[in-house]
Amino acid sequence: MSDATLSFEEAMEKYDPVLGFEVHVELNTKTKMFSSAPNVFGDEPNTNVNEVDLGMPGVLPVVNKTAIESSIKIGLALNCKIAETCRFARKNYFYPDTPKNFQTSQYDEPIAYDGYLDIELADGTVFRVEIERAHMEEDAGKLTHMGGAAGRIQGADYSLVDYNRSGVPLVEIVTKPIEGAGSRAPELAKAYVAAVREIVKNLGVSDARMERGNVRCDANVSLRPHGRERFGIRSETKNVNSLRAVEHAVRYEIQRHAAVLDSGEPVIQETRHWHEDTRSTTSGRPKSDADDYRYFPEPDLVPVVASREWVEELRATLPEPPAARRKRLQADWGYSDLEFRDVVNAGVMDEIEETIAAGATATVARKWWMGEIVGRAKNADVDPGQLGVAPATIVELNKMVEDGKINNKMASEVLDGVLAGEGTPAEIVEKRGLAVVSDDGPLLEAIDAVLAAQPGVADKIRAGKVQAIGAIVGGVMKATRGQADAGRVKELILERLGVEG
Amino acid sequence: MAAINRDDVAHLARLAHIEMSAEELDRMAGELAVIVDSVKSVSEAAGDDVPATSHPIPLTNVFREDVVGHTFTAEQSLSGAPDAYEGRFKVPAILDED
Numbered sequence: 001m002s003d004a005t006l007s008f009e010e011a012m013e014k015y016d017p018v019l020g021f022e023v024h025v026e027l028n029t030k031t032k033m034f035s036s037a038p039n040v041f042g043d044e045p046n047t048n049v050n051e052v053d054l055g056m057p058g059v060l061p062v063v064n065k066t067a068i069e070s071s072i073k074i075g076l077a078l079n080c081k082i083a084e085t086c087r088f089a090r091k092n093y094f095y096p097d098t099p100k101n102f103q104t105s106q107y108d109e110p111i112a113y114d115g116y117l118d119i120e121l122a123d124g125t126v127f128r129v130e131i132e133r134a135h136m137e138e139d140a141g142k143l144t145h146m147g148g149a150a151g152r153i154q155g156a157d158y159s160l161v162d163y164n165r166s167g168v169p170l171v172e173i174v175t176k177p178i179e180g181a182g183s184r185a186p187e188l189a190k191a192y193v194a195a196v197r198e199i200v201k202n203l204g205v206s207d208a209r210m211e212r213g214n215v216r217c218d219a220n221v222s223l224r225p226h227g228r229e230r231f232g233i234r235s236e237t238k239n240v241n242s243l244r245a246v247e248h249a250v251r252y253e254i255q256r257h258a259a260v261l262d263s264g265e266p267v268i269q270e271t272r273h274w275h276e277d278t279r280s281t282t283s284g285r286p287k288s289d290a291d292d293y294r295y296f297p298e299p300d301l302v303p304v305v306a307s308r309e310w311v312e313e314l315r316a317t318l319p320e321p322p323a324a325r326r327k328r329l330q331a332d333w334g335y336s337d338l339e340f341r342d343v344v345n346a347g348v349m350d351e352i353e354e355t356i357a358a359g360a361t362a363t364v365a366r367k368w369w370m371g372e373i374v375g376r377a378k379n380a381d382v383d384p385g386q387l388g389v390a391p392a393t394i395v396e397l398n399k400m401v402e403d404g405k406i407n408n409k410m411a412s413e414v415l416d417g418v419l420a421g422e423g424t425p426a427e428i429v430e431k432r433g434l435a436v437v438s439d440d441g442p443l444l445e446a447i448d449a450v451l452a453a454q455p456g457v458a459d460k461i462r463a464g465k466v467q468a469i470g471a472i473v474g475g476v477m478k479a480t481r482g483q484a485d486a487g488r489v490k491e492l493i494l495e496r497l498g499v500e501g
Numbered sequence: 502m503a504a505i506n507r508d509d510v511a512h513l514a515r516l517a518h519i520e521m522s523a524e525e526l527d528r529m530a531g532e533l534a535v536i537v538d539s540v541k542s543v544s545e546a547a548g549d550d551v552p553a554t555s556h557p558i559p560l561t562n563v564f565r566e567d568v569v570g571h572t573f574t575a576e577q578s579l580s581g582a583p584d585a586y587e588g589r590f591k592v593p594a595i596l597d598e599d
Contacts, residue, residue: 029567036570045588046578050571054578066567087555094518096592145594160589163578292516297555305561 002280004259008183008251011223011258017185018231019178019250020220023193025171025200026139027070028207028214032167033138034061034104034301039169041212045162053167055099060300063088067169068111068304070205071136072314074171075112077199077321078131085305086111088136088298096161097140105172107295110135111304117199119191120323121184122345129192130176139168171200177231185221185254190247193217194347197243198322210242211386217246221253223261232257233267237281240274243347243383249274252281329353333362346374348384351391358391360398368394372415393418396425409482410434436485440492443476443484447493450475462497469493504537506530 006014029039035052051059075082089107115131142165147157173196181188197215201208208214222234235257240249253272260267271284320328329349330340333356343349348369355365369384377384397411406414406429417428429435450472451458460468469490476489494500507530514521521529575588584591 031565031567031569036565036568037572038569044575046575046590047572049573049578051573054573062563062565064567065564068564085561092516094516095595096590144589147594156594159592159594160586161592162589292512294516299555302556302560302563 002278003256004263005252005255006258006262008255011254012183014225015223015232015254015258015261016179016226016228017181017250017254018222018224018234019175019181019185019189020234021173021175021178021189021192022218022220023173023196024139024216024218025074025173025196025206025208026214027067027169027171027205029064029066029070029169031064033064033067033136033169035167036062037167040164043164045164048164049166053099053163055101061104061298063301063304064169067136068306069314070169070203071111071134071171072306072311073203073205073318074173074200075115075134076311076315076318077203078112078115078117078134078173080112080115080131080134082306082311083109083111083113084308085109085303087303088301089295090298091137091293091295093293096159097143098166099141099163103137103140104298104301105137105295106135111306117192117195118323119188119195121187121191122341124341125184127181127184127188127191129178129188132174132176134171134173137170137172139165139170141166186247186251189219189250190243193246194243195322202319202322202325204319213241216241219246219250219253221250221257222267223254223257232261233269235267235270235272235281237272237274238284242276245274245276248279249281252279256281333366335362335366339366342370346370346384348374351385351389355391355394359395360391364398365394368398372412376415376419388419389415393425400425400429404436404485404488405429406434407436407482407485409477410436434483436483440488443480443489443492444496446476446479446484447472447489447496450479451493451496458497461493461499464499466494466499504541505533 027033027039031037032039032053035050037050037053038048040048052061072082086106086109088104089109090102091105091107092102094101110133112134113132115134117129117131119127119129121127141161141163144160144162145156145158146160175192178188178192193215197208197210200206200215206214210216217240219237219240220234221237222232224230224232235253237249237253240246257267268283268286270286272281273284274281326340326344326349330337333340333352335343343352343366346369351373352362352365352369355369356362360368373387373389374384377387380387393415397406397414400406400414401408401411410429413432414425414428414434417423417432418425422428422431454471454475457468457471461472472493473486473489476493477484477486507526510526510530510533511521514526579585579588579590582590
């Protein structure tokens with residue numbers, strides 16, 4: 001059964017949204033947070049574990065120093081204060097994803113606190129998100145629910161557990177309540193998670209691949225009538241695991257809350273599950289006394305003391321912050337503000353950087369990503385970087401165009417072939433028999449025919465209106481079924497008409 | 502008054518997924534009350550100038566280098582499991598949580 005919703009516009013007219021995010025970042029250390037088992041994704045179940053990860057009786061955890069350093073770096077990059085001393089705590093709960101019956105986390109002494117992040121929205125507006133804390137903890141095992149409805153816990157007969165992920169170092173970043181975003185709340189939500197992902201990737205402390213769960217977002221949404229200070233009751237949508245989903249989930253929850261409030265009912269404080277297929281949430285479990293985690297200081301781990309010297313040493317290793325990097329890249333590439341913003345908003349800045357590193361010019365890289373790949377990604381409903389276009393492919397295609405072997409239209413067709421898995425660009429050109437008509441003979445024939453068919457245009461060009469040439473070029477391309485090199489066609493037309501280019 | 506009562510014990514039992522009969526709850530409430538009261542008397546002994554401590558010795562920063570050590574095979578991991586299926590632990594579905 002689906003919940004009632006108001007239109008987003010109506011919800012915004014009546015209510016003011018308040019957001020909050022908990023973003024979990026998996027660190028890419030070689031080993032786990034508290035054990036020396038490897039931190040590797042996707043291996044055979046229950047093989048990247050040892051006695052600590054399996055919660056065997058009597059075992060002792062030992063803290064991974066690199067994980068602490070990565071956590072401090074994240075804290076610094078989020079403009080946080082770093083705790084001089086902090087402790088781990090046990091978060092007690094009984095569920096098969098943690099074999100110890102507690103998760104080792106931090107409670108009242110997070111390693112980093114009181115930070116902020118300036119988020120730039122699509123139109124250049126900067127919105128400051130305050131960071132409450134960033135604390136260290138460990139990931140849980142992965143449960144697969146069997147029987148019942150596909151993969152959902154409702155109606156499942158039993159669950160299978162793989163503890164490979166158990167003990168993977170996590171940093172949980174918690175924002176303060178975010179007020180004042182108004183109708184830009186969904187956009188801000190996406191931009192915030194994107195910024196966090198960008199920062200941890202840039203720091204090199206996480207692989208930051210959302211599709212693998214390296215960055216996971218829980219999104220809190222509440223509404224209040226305009227002008228009221230007190231917050232409304234919030235819902236927490238769990239594990240929203242793509243940037244687009246974050247935006248959609250926040251938008252959906254705003255619309256759902258508005259309908260609940262309009263009906264005169266209170267919003268239920270509960271967790272919600274995000275469903276990508278229907279772009280909606282369903283009720284999870286209500287907040288209850290099961291949330292009584294009985295935190296207490298972890299007796300098996302001693303406090304972490306981050307001396308100011310250590311923190312400054314780590315600060316000195318921080319890479320250029322993403323915002324500064326963007327400024328530099330824009331200058332290096334010579335893009336206008338608008339061009340660069342489009343690139344950033346399309347989510348292809350890294351891809352363009354990689355493509356340039358692979359040998360393309362900045363102009364060529366932008367042309368391909370913005371002109372060819374972004375649109376295809378949109379149609380396929382994936383992020384452009386996930387479409388599967390390698391920088392080398394772009395470089396190869398562009399070289400073929402520059403060498404006059406194929407024209408732009410053919411190159412686009414070859415790209416389709418590459419994405420369809422038909423082979424390398426060279427193989428596809430060969431297979432599909434694509435090649436530019438470079439012999440001037442047939443081209444001149446076609447040009448003469450088109451010029452004869454459009455004498456008015458020919459006169460205009462002769463009179464100096466060179467921009468009218470497009471109509472003739474178009475006619476020639478049509479006549480040659482796109483197999484002509486448009487640049488050469490243009491040259492030949494001008495030559496034919498005795499006009500200087 | 503005892504710092505822990507029968508309701509507290511029932512609540513903790515529920516959190517810990519332990520089934521307890523009425524008699525057990527009564528008995529346990531009494532036993533735990535004695536323990537909690539004993540701990541309380543320790544708190545009384547510590548003055549305001551003694552900070553709360555989770556460790557008796559002042560050690561900090563016990564770290565491990567990020568170097569891969571030993572692991573189990575799936576067979577070893579599952580050797581003590583009550584039930585297993587295709588290399589994974591098999592557990593009853595728990596429906597009231599996620």
